[in-house]
Amino acid sequence: MAKKFMFVNRKAPYGTIYALESLEVVLISAAFEQEVALVFMDDGVYQLTKGQNTDGIGMKNFSPTYSALGDYEIKNIYIEKESLEARGLTLDDLQHLVWEDEDDDYAEKDSIHLVSSKELAAVMADQEVVITF
Amino acid sequence: MAKKFMFVNRKAPYGTIYALESLEVVLISAAFEQEVALVFMDDGVYQLTKGQNTDGIGMKNFSPTYSALGDYEIKNIYIEKESLEARGLTLDDLQHLVWEDEDDDYAEKDSIHLVSSKELAAVMADQEVVITF
Amino acid sequence: MKLSIQINEGPYQHQAADSAYQFTKAALAKGHEIFRVFFYHDGVNNATRLAIPPQDDRNITKQWTELQKEHELDLVVCIAAAQRRGLLDEDEAKRQGKDANNIAEGFRISGLGQLIEAGIEADRLVVFGD
Amino acid sequence: MKLSIQINEGPYQHQAADSAYQFTKAALAKGHEIFRVFFYHDGVNNATRLAIPPQDDRNITKQWTELQKEHELDLVVCIAAAQRRGLLDEDEAKRQGKDANNIAEGFRISGLGQLIEAGIEADRLVVFGD
Amino acid sequence: MSTLHTINKSPFDRNSLDSCLRVISDGDAILLIEDGVYAATGTSFSDTVKAAAQSHSVYVLGPDLSARGMKEDGIVEGVKVVDYEGFVDLVTEHDKINSWL
Amino acid sequence: MSTLHTINKSPFDRNSLDSCLRVISDGDAILLIEDGVYAATGTSFSDTVKAAAQSHSVYVLGPDLSARGMKEDGIVEGVKVVDYEGFVDLVTEHDKINSWL
Numbered sequence: 001m002a003k004k005f006m007f008v009n010r011k012a013p014y015g016t017i018y019a020l021e022s023l024e025v026v027l028i029s030a031a032f033e034q035e036v037a038l039v040f041m042d043d044g045v046y047q048l049t050k051g052q053n054t055d056g057i058g059m060k061n062f063s064p065t066y067s068a069l070g071d072y073e074i075k076n077i078y079i080e081k082e083s084l085e086a087r088g089l090t091l092d093d094l095q096h097l098v099w100e101d102e103d104d105d106y107a108e109k110d111s112i113h114l115v116s117s118k119e120l121a122a123v124m125a126d127q128e129v130v131i132t133f
Numbered sequence: 134m135a136k137k138f139m140f141v142n143r144k145a146p147y148g149t150i151y152a153l154e155s156l157e158v159v160l161i162s163a164a165f166e167q168e169v170a171l172v173f174m175d176d177g178v179y180q181l182t183k184g185q186n187t188d189g190i191g192m193k194n195f196s197p198t199y200s201a202l203g204d205y206e207i208k209n210i211y212i213e214k215e216s217l218e219a220r221g222l223t224l225d226d227l228q229h230l231v232w233e234d235e236d237d238d239y240a241e242k243d244s245i246h247l248v249s250s251k252e253l254a255a256v257m258a259d260q261e262v263v264i265t266f
Numbered sequence: 267m268k269l270s271i272q273i274n275e276g277p278y279q280h281q282a283a284d285s286a287y288q289f290t291k292a293a294l295a296k297g298h299e300i301f302r303v304f305f306y307h308d309g310v311n312n313a314t315r316l317a318i319p320p321q322d323d324r325n326i327t328k329q330w331t332e333l334q335k336e337h338e339l340d341l342v343v344c345i346a347a348a349q350r351r352g353l354l355d356e357d358e359a360k361r362q363g364k365d366a367n368n369i370a371e372g373f374r375i376s377g378l379g380q381l382i383e384a385g386i387e388a389d390r391l392v393v394f395g396d
Numbered sequence: 397m398k399l400s401i402q403i404n405e406g407p408y409q410h411q412a413a414d415s416a417y418q419f420t421k422a423a424l425a426k427g428h429e430i431f432r433v434f435f436y437h438d439g440v441n442n443a444t445r446l447a448i449p450p451q452d453d454r455n456i457t458k459q460w461t462e463l464q465k466e467h468e469l470d471l472v473v474c475i476a477a478a479q480r481r482g483l484l485d486e487d488e489a490k491r492q493g494k495d496a497n498n499i500a501e502g503f504r505i506s507g508l509g510q511l512i513e514a515g516i517e518a519d520r521l522v523v524f525g526d
Numbered sequence: 527m528s529t530l531h532t533i534n535k536s537p538f539d540r541n542s543l544d545s546c547l548r549v550i551s552d553g554d555a556i557l558l559i560e561d562g563v564y565a566a567t568g569t570s571f572s573d574t575v576k577a578a579a580q581s582h583s584v585y586v587l588g589p590d591l592s593a594r595g596m597k598e599d600g601i602v603e604g605v606k607v608v609d610y611e612g613f614v615d616l617v618t619e620h621d622k623i624n625s626w627l
Numbered sequence: 628m629s630t631l632h633t634i635n636k637s638p639f640d641r642n643s644l645d646s647c648l649r650v651i652s653d654g655d656a657i658l659l660i661e662d663g664v665y666a667a668t669g670t671s672f673s674d675t676v677k678a679a680a681q682s683h684s685v686y687v688l689g690p691d692l693s694a695r696g697m698k699e700d701g702i703v704e705g706v707k708v709v710d711y712e713g714f715v716d717l718v719t720e721h722d723k724i725n726s727w728l
Contacts, residue, residue: 015662049696055692090670117548125551148561182595189589222569258652314482331540352444395627422711525728
């Protein structure tokens, strides 16, 4: 029986390692064939910004890895609208994450679901294991 | 020539080690005969609360050490009024820290100065080295 | 009930390791089973046997080692996080050509999959961190 | 000008060590003198020689060791903070009866007074932390 | 599927309590631990916590309160004090735990 | 005795920017680094930062902005971008540094 796992990302990238090491957990979780959902809220929404370039700080730019989530069958990615708005961002500022639906002739479909706090609360309530980073 | 050192404490005790290890720095600094001032602001004001009892969390209660500051000739301790008030605390909730004035027949004098943000700004501006914990 | 614990911060700097230890002791005292304690992020630093805390303070690593012995706890240190931060067992040190190792008795180093397994197998996962 | 640097957090978990390294390199390139780099709190964990970061990532300890060699930097690890967290040099390991040590080349372990001295002797003290 | 939310930071230092309150569901509970216990005392956040305690069960870890010199009799109306044994019970009584780190 | 204040955390995550602004003096400057750089972008805090930049010099570290995918041309009015070399100059041009950790 697959369990419903949710990983909640609340921290900005680079300032701390949580974003990077959370992504490592998420990718491993895919191998266990669980139902995996990701949330980006609070400063976690900054993890998905386009155009990250870490040349000037000597750290590894791990943002391209997010685009691989679809290949790992991770297609339920929730972004809290309120967090995005408070930061003056829109979905256009974030990476466009997709997955291929093999039941629909490998059509590319959006992985990202923009949800309100209230909608997010309902999704969270439905989970069985929650790990917040 | 003595330099003016100021140590600014902004973190609550026990949740993180900064309060404890900051105190270790302060005590060492006394041996160097510098002009030392301490500030407690933001959650740092919680460091000085009376009646701390760590039996239930298995950590060392280091709050008695603050009362030794006077013996180390550390007598300029500033507490930001705004921080104290936002936390619903008054000076009565905090340890009463004193020093003995040997030029005044060893009279016990208050080490703690309750200051407004504005007054604190002036004291801070006058320092030569500031370390915030 | 079967519980798993995750610890994200090193000893002393944050209360996480202490809180996790107090919680684990209380859970065991109430007859619950601890399926696994997983050390992730800086949490791997709890597993060093080289620490010498002040005599009048607790020794966090030793507390875990003793609790492990008494209850046969499964204390797992994430290998990827441990390599980044310099926590090694003897085998790993040899394999990586390092001249020393520093892991304490009672801890074992393993993969991140052990955390997912801890989440699957236990009835509850409780995380302690910064 | 004479600058001192203080680093309060360990490698990788926080950007502090990276920021301090970038700043130190830039200061040296501009001809300033680095009087001392003082590692306090979890910052002592930057001094381990046992870390094996992923191949495609920076090796923070090695970066410091190399900068130390090139510019004869004084990299000081606080002894009290280091003992709590399991960072030891050979002498200290012997004295404490520990069977291994883990400090990297280029770092030395010394007392907290070295931080105060760094504040007194340098024209500026810059602190990096969480 | 009820959730126990743990908050371990002061409301002055972090936004975790606010974030938790945005997405909490009916039947969920909150446990304040570590530096999170200050939220249960008479601070400028006490109205927020009092309101939360009217719609949800809010608990505070006694050992963490005592360590910080905070009196149990001065805590926000409606907040209940538990010890580590109570913490364990809260974990088992709810279906899952969300630690707001 | 001018001070360079560095802020390394997002204004959403910590209160360090607010605290710094409470006790800053005339002639002091602020440098936003690490996750502090988000304060220089168009967030709900941008009015606070804009006001600060009117009474004080406010700088943001470019390399940290770029790492986070934040564009220099979208930053708050009055905030100036510096690189690490500029960071070093700011340190030497002010009498002391206060890192708001």
